[in-house]
Amino acid sequence: MKVLFYYRGIESIGVEYLMSYLKMKGHNVELIFDPGLDDNHFLKLKFMKKFNQYESLLEKAKSFDPDIIAVSIPTNLYPFVNRIIPLLKKELPVPIIAGGPHVSSLPEYVLENENIDMICIGEGEEAFAELLDKMEKKLNIYDTKNMWFKKEGRIIKNGTRNLIADLDQLPFPDKSLFYEYGCFYDNLEMVTGRGCPFKCTFCNIHFQRSLAKDKGSFIRRRSIPNIIQELNEHLNRYDIKYISFHDDNFTTSIDWIEEFAELYKKEINLPFYCFAYPTTVNKEIVSQLKNANCMQIFMGMDSGDPDIRKNLLKRPMSDERIEMSAKIIKDSGIKLQLSTIFGFPEETPESMWKTLHLAEKVNPDIASGYIFYPFPKTELYEYSIKKGYLGNEEIERIKRGEGGYHHGSILKHPYKKLAVTLSKLIPVYNKTPSMFRPLIKWLMARECTKLALVIYIISIPIAFPFLGIDGIKVTLRMAWKAYRMKVKTARRGN
Ligand code: B12
Numbered sequence: 001m002k003v004l005f006y007y008r009g010i011e012s013i014g015v016e017y018l019m020s021y022l023k024m025k026g027h028n029v030e031l032i033f034d035p036g037l038d039d040n041h042f043l044k045l046k047f048m049k050k051f052n053q054y055e056s057l058l059e060k061a062k063s064f065d066p067d068i069i070a071v072s073i074p075t076n077l078y079p080f081v082n083r084i085i086p087l088l089k090k091e092l093p094v095p096i097i098a099g100g101p102h103v104s105s106l107p108e109y110v111l112e113n114e115n116i117d118m119i120c121i122g123e124g125e126e127a128f129a130e131l132l133d134k135m136e137k138k139l140n141i142y143d144t145k146n147m148w149f150k151k152e153g154r155i156i157k158n159g160t161r162n163l164i165a166d167l168d169q170l171p172f173p174d175k176s177l178f179y180e181y182g183c184f185y186d187n188l189e190m191v192t193g194r195g196c197p198f199k200c201t202f203c204n205i206h207f208q209r210s211l212a213k214d215k216g217s218f219i220r221r222r223s224i225p226n227i228i229q230e231l232n233e234h235l236n237r238y239d240i241k242y243i244s245f246h247d248d249n250f251t252t253s254i255d256w257i258e259e260f261a262e263l264y265k266k267e268i269n270l271p272f273y274c275f276a277y278p279t280t281v282n283k284e285i286v287s288q289l290k291n292a293n294c295m296q297i298f299m300g301m302d303s304g305d306p307d308i309r310k311n312l313l314k315r316p317m318s319d320e321r322i323e324m325s326a327k328i329i330k331d332s333g334i335k336l337q338l339s340t341i342f343g344f345p346e347e348t349p350e351s352m353w354k355t356l357h358l359a360e361k362v363n364p365d366i367a368s369g370y371i372f373y374p375f376p377k378t379e380l381y382e383y384s385i386k387k388g389y390l391g392n393e394e395i396e397r398i399k400r401g402e403g404g405y406h407h408g409s410i411l412k413h414p415y416k417k418l419a420v421t422l423s424k425l426i427p428v429y430n431k432t433p434s435m436f437r438p439l440i441k442w443l444m445a446r447e448c449t450k451l452a453l454v455i456y457i458i459s460i461p462i463a464f465p466f467l468g469i470d471g472i473k474v475t476l477r478m479a480w481k482a483y484r485m486k487v488k489t490a491r492r493g494n
């Protein structure tokens, strides 16, 4: 079967896993990738729109002549998916299947979409392969687990299958098609496991855990040799300078880290980046990470108000624990990226300022600021509805995937301007010498959201020296590739 994937903005490890699995099963895959340069979730740059070439993508789609089109939908990608699927459906009258976090959260709603014929809830590898196999053999597809279908005006819902227990059995994610679009450069992204043991109320992963109840262990980790083998395969193919481990939590097991550090140092030894939950950080783990050449750790502080953390976010930890974890990381020589979120329901200006002040005490190398976005079906989404922060209009906007956690708050929140200003200026504040900090604070208190955005953009290379610069390089590369594709399409048209 010929499967055409659509994705936008950045490479997707989930889609790469699907591609390699389907290829292993003998299917043919192709990708149309929209670089989304005018709106990459972080920045809206209207003048970059001219690089978004739907025509060349459609032409590529037509010449591939797929049997099925597959789209992966994180919530904030839904508006863009909705722009392209009517065009694809018009040119290629084949079924469209959707999967990913938004679909798993709102299956009924997504299936109402006239252009989507079937959806996948949860993990897609086995379900999608089984579906294609049945389609190819012209068998009944409507009993495929994890899949829901539209048939003659009815919705057919199937239960979920067990989670993939042994991740080592999966083929390594296939990055080749994303690479052709320039989606990565020096930085190799990968995941070493699936699932997370924590219960943060704003997180989609915690919701996904509830979907997979009784379907096997939610938290799974690949074996170290399997990870090293994947790394070696990519390193032989691409000119990689550092690795980003995108696991929700890299640091949950000391035994795993010890074994990883030893083999990684021996076989790979490239600088890497990973994520850590504050209470999993200790001297032993951090020294192993440092030994393995870890250059930066991303740690979520989220709020600087202990009550908000404990009661609202279900991240019960003291300020002192956060400071201690930060100190351990910094003392080891690993760079610390501290993540903060502003604009939670119930947050007052006082609690938002507490976040700034705790970040100041922690003194990370990089501070990132986000605006709270209630992802559908998360506990904090339901809470925001109950407490009146989301009315019908906002709920509909979230279902459509509008907004995000970079630009503005979607909540009916009395202090949203302050939340936006703080989220944009905290990275700059963090890099400002202390004698000039009162000036930034003065700006923050004025809630000048537009000025804050301008300052944020200008300061990206200083505030985010590693990922910010990599992001700029990748964006330029994607723009160049998109431009070349446009030129080729135009030449063929003439
Ligand atoms: C790595 C990561 C990133 C990386 C890069 C993404 C990449 N290279 O893959 C970065 C940091 C850049 C990133 C960016 C964003 N991310 Co992100 N990211 C993740 C993370 C940590 C891992 C994703 C992953 O690889 N998972 C492993 C793969 C195997 O799982 P998967 O992607 O879910 O795919 C499986 C299934 O969902 C299903 N499936 C998926 N699509 C499809 C399609 C079809 C047709 C089928 C059949 C099945 C199917 O099958 C796949 C294989 O089993 C997840 C959290 C998580 N643990 O999933 C968040 C997560 C996916 N990200 C999230 C968000 C919000 C974003 C951003 C929108 C943030 C932002 N505002 O900038 C952007 C979106 C960028 C974009 N254009 O997509 C949210 C999504 C929530 C939601 N409801 O949408 C998540 C769940 C985080 C969270 N805790 O809430 N992200």
Ligand code: SF4
Pocket (backbone or CB within 6 Å): 196, 197, 198, 199, 200, 203, 204, 205, 206, 248, 249, 277
């Ligand atoms: S630690 Fe991260 S991935 Fe895990 S539940 Fe919390 S926010 Fe989600």
